[in-house]
Amino acid sequence: MMDDKTLAELTDKAKEIRALTIDAIGYLGIGHLGGSMSVVEVLTMLYYRHMDIDPSNPRKVDRDQLVLSKGHAGPALYSVLADKGYFPKDWLHTLNRGGTRLPSHCDRNLTPGIDMTTGSLGQGLSAAIGIALSHRLDGIASKIFVIIGDGESNEGQVWEAAQAAAQFKLHHIIAFTDYNKLQLDGFMHEIMNIEDLTAKWVSFGWFVQRINGHDLPQIDLAIERAKHEPLRPSMIVMDTIKGKGVDFAENQSTNHNMKLDYETALAAIAKL
Amino acid sequence: MSNQLEMRAVYTETLLKLGQLDERIVLLEADLMRATGSKNFKDEFPHRTFNVGVAEANMVSISAGLSSAGKLPFANTFACFATRRTFDQFFISANYARLNVKLVGSDPGVTAALNGGTHMAFEDMGIMRTIPKLVIFEPSDPISLKKLMQACVEYYGCTYMRLHRSFADVLYDENEDFELGKGKILREGQDVALIATGVVMVGEALKAATLLAERGIFATVVDMHTIKPIDRNLVIQLAATCGAIVTCENHQIVNGLGSAVAEVLVEEIPTPMVRVGVKDLFGEVGSLDYLKERFGLTATVIVEHAEKVLEKKMTAVKI
Ligand SMILES: Cc1ncc(C[n+]2csc(CCOP(=O)(O)OP(=O)(O)O)c2C)c(N)n1
Ligand SMILES: [Mg+2]
Numbered sequence: 001m002m003d004d005k006t007l008a009e010l011t012d013k014a015k016e017i018r019a020l021t022i023d024a025i026g027y028l029g030i031g032h033l034g035g036s037m038s039v040v041e042v043l044t045m046l047y048y049r050h051m052d053i054d055p056s057n058p059r060k061v062d063r064d065q066l067v068l069s070k071g072h073a074g075p076a077l078y079s080v081l082a083d084k085g086y087f088p089k090d091w092l093h094t095l096n097r098g099g100t101r102l103p104s105h106c107d108r109n110l111t112p113g114i115d116m117t118t119g120s121l122g123q124g125l126s127a128a129i130g131i132a133l134s135h136r137l138d139g140i141a142s143k144i145f146v147i148i149g150d151g152e153s154n155e156g157q158v159w160e161a162a163q164a165a166a167q168f169k170l171h172h173i174i175a176f177t178d179y180n181k182l183q184l185d186g187f188m189h190e191i192m193n194i195e196d197l198t199a200k201w202v203s204f205g206w207f208v209q210r211i212n213g214h215d216l217p218q219i220d221l222a223i224e225r226a227k228h229e230p231l232r233p234s235m236i237v238m239d240t241i242k243g244k245g246v247d248f249a250e251n252q253s254t255n256h257n258m259k260l261d262y263e264t265a266l267a268a269i270a271k272l
Numbered sequence: 273m274s275n276q277l278e279m280r281a282v283y284t285e286t287l288l289k290l291g292q293l294d295e296r297i298v299l300l301e302a303d304l305m306r307a308t309g310s311k312n313f314k315d316e317f318p319h320r321t322f323n324v325g326v327a328e329a330n331m332v333s334i335s336a337g338l339s340s341a342g343k344l345p346f347a348n349t350f351a352c353f354a355t356r357r358t359f360d361q362f363f364i365s366a367n368y369a370r371l372n373v374k375l376v377g378s379d380p381g382v383t384a385a386l387n388g389g390t391h392m393a394f395e396d397m398g399i400m401r402t403i404p405k406l407v408i409f410e411p412s413d414p415i416s417l418k419k420l421m422q423a424c425v426e427y428y429g430c431t432y433m434r435l436h437r438s439f440a441d442v443l444y445d446e447n448e449d450f451e452l453g454k455g456k457i458l459r460e461g462q463d464v465a466l467i468a469t470g471v472v473m474v475g476e477a478l479k480a481a482t483l484l485a486e487r488g489i490f491a492t493v494v495d496m497h498t499i500k501p502i503d504r505n506l507v508i509q510l511a512a513t514c515g516a517i518v519t520c521e522n523h524q525i526v527n528g529l530g531s532a533v534a535e536v537l538v539e540e541i542p543t544p545m546v547r548v549g550v551k552d553l554f555g556e557v558g559s560l561d562y563l564k565e566r567f568g569l570t571a572t573v574i575v576e577h578a579e580k581v582l583e584k585k586m587t588a589v590k591i
Contacts, residue, residue: 030386071390096386098562103388119390120353121326151303154325185305185323192303192325256306 002220006049010216013083014044018245019269020079024092024102026265031095032104034242034255036076038180038213039068039147042238045219046145047080050227055085058112064142065115065131069124070149070178071105072257078102078111086113122155124148125175129161132170143227146175151183154192159204165233166205173233174226178213180242186253201235213238245272277414279471280309280378280437286418287346288313290425291320296344297425300324302331307437308348308378332358335373336365344372344425350384351377351393351434355400367403367430374424380410380434381522382563383472384555392555398527400432401500407452408500410434412474413443416497419450427452436471443474443495455503461490464578464585465510468520469496469529472569473548477520480574491578502532508540516585517545518577522569525549544584546577 002010018040025031047053051064068077075095082089087101094100101110105119116131118124128146135142148158165173177197185191194200201208207229211218219238226234242256243249246268249258260268291297291313298320299313305323314321324331328349335345347354354377355362366373377396384391400408407429411417417435424431431452443458450456455467458474459481468477474495481491492514496503510517517537519530530547537543550567564570 096388096557098556098558098566100557103557104386105388105390107389117390119388120357151326154303154327156327156329183326184303184307185301191323192327 002217007216010044010048013048014040014216015272017044017076017079017083019272020083020092021076022246022265022269024075024079024095026260026262027093028095029261030257030259031075032072032256033246033249033258033260034182035070035073035149035178035180037244037246037249038178038240038242039073039076040244041214041216042147042176042219043076043080045216045223047084049220050223051145052142055113058086062140062142064145066145066147067116067118067124067128068106068147069118070121070147070152071118073147074102074104074106077106077114081111081113084113087111121149121152122157125158125161125165128173128175129165129168129170132173133168135172142172144173146173148175148177150177150179150181150188150194150197153177153194153197162201162204162206169231170233171229171231174223174236175234176236176238178240179237180240182242182251182253182256184256198237201237205232206235207232208235208237210237210239213240214244247271275442276439277442278438279414279417279435279440282414282417283421283435284308284310284312286421288316290421291317294344294425296342298322298338298343298345300331300335300345300347302326302328302349302353304349310348328353328357329361332361332373332375333365336369336371339366339371339373340369344374346374346376348376348378350391351380351396352384352391354432355393355396359399363403367406371430372428373430374433375431376433376435378435378437380436380470381472381550382560382567382569383436383438383522385560385563386557388557389555394524394550394555396434397499397523397529401527401532405429406500407431407498409452409498410436410470411497412469412471412495413440415442415444415446415448416450416495419448420452420497423450423452434470440471441475450497453498453501453503455497455506456495457492458495459491459493461492462514463490464516464518464582465492465494465514466518466520466574466578467494467496467507467510467529467533469499470522472522472564473520476569476571476574479571480578483571483575484578489578489582496529499529499532502536504536504540507533507536511537511541511543515543516581517543518574518581519545519547519549520574521549523549525551544581544588546581548574548577
């Protein structure tokens with residue numbers, strides 16, 4: 001359990017990460033705002049409390065890893081990595097510009113601290129299985145975290161990976177679904193519904209928890225529990241709000257890849 | 273050349289018109305309907321529109337089923353996913369089954385711009401070119417887009433269309449006729465033939481021809497909108513009249529337009545040629561202009577290549 005001081009610090013940190021991300025997207029004028037905002041809390045909890053990592057040694061073999069399978073949320077993760085010291089903060093203003101080290105979708109070869117290249121949805125959980133199998137062979141006990149989008153969960157490959165991870169008893173995989181109920185074209189229930197998501201993961205043999213993905217203590221507890229699960233891979237289904245924290249964007253079906261001018265961005269940051 | 277139209281608007285308006293005339297036409301999307309802008313079709317034909325969510329492989333096999341039952345499906349996604357992710361489904365359920373699926377891959381090559389390397393299809397034509405009988409084309413302007421979509425509906429068989437989504441110059445007259453598999457001569461010159469495909473490279477080839485003319489080099493410019501089947505007769509004719517060829521594509525130089533042209537030349541009429549295109553590199557993120565420079569897809573690079581091939585032509589003549 002987190003004490004009050006830790007909770008207060010992490011709450012501030014989440015706000016800071018949100019601000020850096022809005023700033024980077026606003027500075028460019030366009031970006032994947034919605035899906036970046038919905039993962040801020042889980043990234044904060046992972047990188048500032050749960051993951052065993054060393055920013056001065058990003059490729060340390062026994063580090064915990066994160067596969068951000070919904071690679072378009074890269075901007076949120078870049079804010080975290082910059083803040084952690086993987087690279088200078090001023091890189092954030094190079095987002096998506098020619099020659100940048102911070103491309104729209106996560107790239108393990110360009111950005112220090114990115115563990116896996118993603119962007120073609122549906123592939124991240126499979127990649128995480130590969131890492132997890134390798135670690136088992138090498139006797140490495142670290143955790144592999146994965147964040148999947150709910151829209152991404154339309155991809156058949158997600159479910160192929162779901163059955164494989166359970167079959168191989170990869171209890172060191174801890175996955176999250178960013179269940180923000182929105183995909184690119186609109187609300188999931190109108191485009192391609194994935195209910196009952198919790199029941200689906202249970203039926204695939206995973207240890208499943210369902211939490212509020214913006215509630216830090218709930219995330220904390222769920223990760224703790226998942227870490228102690230001895231046999232099954234873990235799925236933490238997080239109810240989230242796409243665009244969380246940016247009032248005019250919250251839960252808007254148009255917030256996926258949206259234009260955001262810098263002035264509006266700065267105003268949004270001031271309101272956080 | 274200030275007359276520009278948004279290609280995706282032309283695409284969706286044309287699809288709607290074709291859909292009004294032909295009840296068989298159905299539309300499939302994989303959670304990129306906002307990118308395609310196909311809401312107009314959905315509004316008019318809600319029952320003929322299927323958004324399958326983020327599941328491209330599923331979309332392509334569903335399209336095959338629709339076709340087997342007599343429908344004429346247009347399936348849209350980005351070029352990278354249309355080809356890399358659905359290859360087996362498109363190959364077996366659609367092509368091998370001899371069905372009639374119109375697959376559309378938007379944002380080809382550098383036009384993926386801010387979506388970056390993961391989304392940048394430099395190999396889609398190359399992958400698709402290995403599928404027997406598949407027709408592959410990329411319209412170079414709004415008029416040819418309209419006309420070639422019409423031709424594609426009239427043709428029975430699978431097609432793969434590369435669709436430039438943003439604005440493009442109008443190059444042709446409204447009344448121009450187009451046939452799949454027949455290239456178009458846009459400008460004539462006797463020194464070198466610039467054979468280009470797609471919005472980006474046909475545009476650059478036209479600019480290059482102007483730059484070359486300033487240096488006293490006269491170039492023919494061809495819009496080779498269909499790369500499979502390649503217009504063999506036209507390639508042979510260009511080789512015979514110009515004796516030097518530069519191919520220009522917003523794609524890897526491997527197995528795309530350059531390869532298709534080279535195959536004809538080698539077998540029929542060996543002729544000096546060079547290929548302008550992406551040279552064995554993966555895509556990157558950036559603005560369109562930045563990426564065109566980065567990957568050598570500009571008029572300047574075409575001019576350099578034209579000069580190189582002209583040198584080869586001279587030595588070839590001496591021998
Ligand atoms: C294979 C593939 N198909 C399509 C896309 C284009 N695309 C990017 S994000 C997205 C919607 C994803 O929705 P979701 O997973 O719910 O993401 P979030 O709501 O968290 O932003 C789509 C269709 C892609 N990147 N990869
Ligand atoms: Mg979502």
